[in-house]
Amino acid sequence: MTKNRVSRLLSVLLALTSLWGFACAHAEQAPLRVVTTTAMIADMVTGIGGERVEVRALMGSGVDPHVYRVSFGDIQRLNGAELIVYNGLHLEGRMGQVLERMARKRPVHALGEALPAARLIAVDDAGAHDPHIWFDLRLWREAGEALLERLIALRPEDASLFRTRAAAYFARLDALDARIRQDIASLPENQRLLVTAHDAFAYFGRAYGMEVVGLQGISTASEFGLADLRRVRQIVASRGVKAVFIESSVPPRFIESLLAGLESAGQPVRLGGELFSDSMGPAGTPEGQYFGMVEHNLHTILEALQ
Amino acid sequence: MSEILWILVIALLAGAANALIGSLLVLQRRVMLGDAISHSVLFGLVLAYLLSGSRDPLMMFGGAALIGLFSAWLTDLLHRLGRVQHDASIGVVFTFLFALGVILIAGHADQVDIDPDCVLHGELALTPFDTLHIGDTDIGPRAFWQLLGVTALLLLMLAVAYRPLHALTFSAVHAASLGISVALWNTVLAVMASLTAVASFDAVGAILVVAMMALPANTALVFARSLQQMLIGAVLASALAVLGGLALAAWLDASIAAAIVVAAGLLLALALALKAFLRRSSAAHRETPRSQSA
Amino acid sequence: MSAWDALFAFWRLDDPNVLWVTLGMALLGASSGLIGTFAVLEKRALLGDVLAHAALPGVTMAFFLFHTREPLVILLGAAAAGLLAWGLIDLLTRRARLRQDSALAIVLSLFFALGILQLTWLQRQPLANQAGLDKFLFGQAASLTDADLYLLGTVALGLILLTALLFDRLRLILFDRQHALALGVPVRRYELLLAAMLVCAVVIGLQLAGVVLMAALLLTPAATARLLSDRLRPMLFIAMTLGVLAGVTGANVSYLAPRMPTGPWMVVALSLFFIAALLLAPQRGLLPRALRQRSLRRRVEEENILRTLFKLHEETSVDTLWSQDDIRHHRPLGAARLNRILQRLHREGMLDGTPERMRLSAAGLKRATTLTRGHRLWETYLENRLGLSPERAHFAAEAAEHVLDEATCATIERELGRPSTDPHGRPIPERPDAAEAPSR
Structure with a gap:
């Protein structure tokens, strides 16, 4: 095989690839x-x-x-x-x-x-x-x-x-x-505690320095018992947390039972509001988009715990 | 478009398999077994997970199938030995096993995230995308082969054991008087029911299983005069329901499995209405009482 | 906190959650035990499970119509779907004459599928947050609060009052619907009332305690009560008591240690009650049944030996002593087994002498005479009146001798005109207390 033939073959290949690339650029306008x-x-x-x-x-x-x-x-x-x-x-x-x-x-x-x-x-x-x-x-x-x-x-x-x-x-x-980091840091240290029914907020807690406490384990097929309620209630009472939160994908009555128990025991705590966990708000609203949803959660947490 | 074709074939297979086993269960008055197994498999999933330490689909399938079989067998035992009525024995067993499953999950809260919806129950619409490969050759959806195997096993069982099963579904006393081992064939039925149920959960999801065990068999029962007619009628009814359901799902852009169930329901309503109409129009001619105890 | 401390703390009941859950579960256990008994007797034991699935289209419809996840709205939607489901089950079983379990499976899958159809449609609509819609209705037992107690109390009280007031009517409808109709009882109206109460109890229970607990609460206490009694009133009491007991147990266990879910432990408690009844129930329990069978088998064995000895005495005299080999010559039996039977007969005072050389005692002779009398009378009857061959008559009498009572024997004797010998030509003894037993 001579050097000449190799270079000729290469030039043909080059021409072909450029043509192909051109064609593709046109075809992939969509x-x-x-x-x-x-x-x-x-x-x-x-x-x-x-x-x-x-x-x-x-x-x-x-x-x-x-x-x-x-x-x-x-x-x-x-x-x-x-x-x-x-x-x-x-x-x-x-x-x-x-x-x-x-x-x-x-x-x-x-x-x-x-x-x-x-x-x-x-x-x-x-x-x-x-x-x-x-x-x-x-x-x-x-x-x-x-x-x-x-x-x-x-x-x-x-x-x-x-x-x-x-x-x-x-x-x-x-x-x-940066804003979340700053805002959470502005909370009193004993309030940096996020109490929900079952934790979707482990990453949030790790990233922004909030302790996360859930009533039940990670599995949605699980259930909590009275001892778990007692444990969470003791944490909330001993830390003097102002509010606890509902998660959008878990029935609100789980957290409501915690609130009722605390209130009846003379340690009333507020319901901080609903946090989006696995889904966002309806399309067309600010909460229906990622940034709006995160801001809603942040705002809810700040309002409740400040 | 080939995806829709695969879905059609898989749904037809799932329909046929569940209609066949469902016909036998309907006659034995324990068709709620399908629903019961769908709950009790939770225990099997958790056990398999805790013992093997992995969420490997094969392990999950094995655990589910074993516990499905166990609950079917236990139900039968309670009914025969303990003389507990069928529906109560089914219910006691599945609630107990399910509760044990939840307790196990809660007890290992930090290590287990098992939910039958996530690890076992398949989705009919996604089956064409989950294909098997030999080397690099695509040999078709996994669900297809799985259900083909189950359907073949069921047909084999019916071919080999039609007479004992026929006698058994007619009445256990009758079967015993013919010298047929009631315990043996009830166990065979339990094995096949749980295998069909779990294989179908894995392939097409729970709701289609419960529905296809009950609806086509009862549709066929409206007109059938023998077990053979009932089996054939049930398979035909399930096929019609699958075709109607696919059309309904396409029209509504909705869940295919749910649409098939609704179509099967409409088919049953149609059959009942037709029967009522026929009976009315030939009321003077003759009355056809069907054996049925309240 | 140690387990003991926790146990004391539980029974002080000063933890508000503990008080609510214990009371609430006791009330729920009572009302579902009551209503579940009716459901189980109607062969609708799995109704709780069916209504739980059937609630889905109610939930999605309520959400679609009112765009809210307000619990009350959702609850009403679920209750409406539950009533519809009940109506459809009734239609399918009464009008279309489908089997109960088929109707349940059909309604369960059909309603659930309708719910899913609506979910797939909803998920393309820009509606409010749909998160958790499928599980929204399903509470957990530990989440009961004081607000729920009023609701539960009302339902339980209403159910108990209703059942107490209408007990005779309800029992009649349940056990003999045709008769009730013939008597002009407005059966449909009562059934609708019962259904409405049932659906209310189930749907309220579902959103407080969850699906599986509700299914178990409805059927396991009732199935247990069914094992313990055949009559409606005791069954209702037993089922209610067990429901209450399980509620207290579940609450107690879930308080003792973390990660002990209340509802599932209640189900386990209920299942254990069931297993205990299955094993021990006086009439239907497995153990008493096995014991009864064993004592029957033993009695038959003993009576066979008594009869054999009687025949041996007949051949000679009542004073002759017989060995075990003599008996086995007439009745092929394992040596060990025969020895056991003879020891029992000795203990019961049926035999005189030693286990090696023996004869019938006075009591043994009396019992053997009665048995032989029954055997031979029955043989004679079968041959004379039914024309059976002596051999077949003998085998039939071998079984009948153990169950024939004196009244029947006397009737046969009269009927046959006091025969003196059986078909084999052997004498038929007189009633042992009427005539003197063969004197010694």
Whole structure:
């Protein structure tokens, strides 16, 4: 084989690849079709992708992953997706397992699984982790950085746009993160205690220096007993906490029974309000979006404990 | 589009398997077993998890199947030995096992996050995406093979043991008088019922199982005059319900499994209405009393 | 706090949560024990489970119509769905003549599926926060408070009053509906009233105590009571008492140590009561039944030996002493087994002599005479009147001799005209106390 022939072959290949690239750039003018499971994730994908992505969340902003059921149309939505983004860490239950296996066939991205295990909170001995990563805004940003790389890998031609928009989105996350840090630090030390029915706020507590106390364990199939009520009541009474909170995905009566017991024992404590845990507010309201939802939680906590 | 086709095939298989076992259970008056097993498997899931230390799907499946079998067997034992009525024995067993499961979870609160909805119950609409592979070749959805196996086992059981099962579902006393071992065949039925139930929970979710055990079998029972007619009728009714349900789900953009259940319900209503109409129009002609004790 | 301290602290009942949960669970246990007995007798033991699933479309509908998760609204929705479900079960069993368990499974799955259909539709609507909608209705036992006590108290009191006032009518409807209809009792009205009370009790129980506890509370005490009695009034009392006891036990256990859920421990307590009754219930319990069977088997064994000895005496005289081998010659039995039976007969004073060489005592002779008399009369009757061959008549009489009483024997004797010999030509003895036993 002569040197001449090799260079000729190379030039043909080069020409072909440039042509192919040109054709692709034209064919891929349409925005990237992304399907997400939760609305929090959809918020972030939109934040990074802007006009260049077409985002569809399977679970609307007010929908809790526990309540969500796959509908007929969701099959087509999943099928038509060029990228599927989900939370992982068992938030989506069996659907998460299916999505994991779908990775063989089409691009899927699990935000939680992309994070280093050391940054996650373990909940059991079998390597399961708490899925509520979006309540630690720095961690959420790290998850976003991995997502950004994934989006760029899929659409290199939009890389600069993605990077610019991501920088702005991450800046908002950083700003809110700093505000939460500052606001929580401004609370009296004995009030930095978040009492809820079952803890969705472990990451929040770890990141912003609040102790988190729940009536029952992590499993939603579990129940609490009278001794657990007594334990939480003693903590609340001994710390002089001003308020406790309802979680949006747990029946309010669990916390209400704690309040009633405290009141009857002569240690009245206020109900601080409702915190969003696994879902957000209705679409079209500030709480229906990620930042609004986090701010609502922060505001509720501050109002109640200050 | 091939996804919808797979869903159709899988739903037809799940419908057929549950309609077959459901027909036998309906005649034995213990069709609530499906619902009971869906609750009692919690105990099996927790046990499997605590013993194996993993949430491996195969482990979960094994634990669920064993406890499903155990609860079916215990129910039968309570009924035969303790002379407790069928529905009460089913209820006592499943509430007890479920409570034990919750106690185990609560006791290991820091280590266990098990919820049947998350680790066991599958979703019909997602089955086409969960495929099996040999090497790199895609050989179709896991649920398809699973349900195909169960359906084949059920057909095998019916082919081999049609006579004893026929006698048993007619009446246990009758079966015993023919020299058929009631305990043995009740155990075989319990094994198959729990295997079908757990395999179907895993593939298509709990609600479809409870419904497909009860609805098509009762639809067939409206007209059937023999066990054979009832079995065939139930499978046909389940197939019609699956087709109608898929259409309903597509029209409403709703849960496919739920839509199939609703379609099966409509089918039963239709059959009952038709029967009432026929009876009225031939009331003078003849009356066809069906054996039925209140 | 040690377990003992906790136990004392519990019974001081000065912890408000403890007081509420204990009282509340006792009330709930009483009312569901009562209503559950009716449900179990109607073969609807799993109604609690069915209504829990059937509540879902009520919850989603209430949410859809009023856009709120206000507990009262949701509760009313669930109650409405529960009544509809009850109506459909009634329609399916009464009109369409479906089996009870089929109707329950059908209504359960159909209603639940309707709820899911609505959920998949709701999740695309920009409505208020839907979080926890599927579990919203389902409380936990430990979360009972004083506000719930009034509701529970009212329901329990209402149910008890209603049952007390209408007891005879309800019993009639429950056990003989046709008869009640024939008597002109407004059966439908009573049934509707009962159904409304039942649905109320179940739905209120559900949102306070959860699905599985409610299912167990409705059926396990009633099933236990069924094992202990056949009559409605005692059954109601037993079921209510067990419900109350389990409530107190569950509250107690869940106070002693952390991570002991109240509701599931109540279910465990109920199940243990059930297991105890299953084993020990005087009439239906497994153990008494096994004991009765054993004593019957022993009596048959003993009576067979007595009869064998009687026949041996007949061949010679009542004073002859017989060995175990002589007996086994007539009645093939294992040596060890025969020895055990003979020892029992000795203890009961049926035999004289030693276990090796023996004869019937006076009491033994009397009993053996009675048995032989029954045996031979029955043989004769079967041959004379039914034309059975002597061999077949003998085998039939082998079984009948253990259950024939003197009145029957006397009737047969009269009927046959006081025969003196049986088909084998052996004498039929007189009644042992009427005539002197063969003198010694």
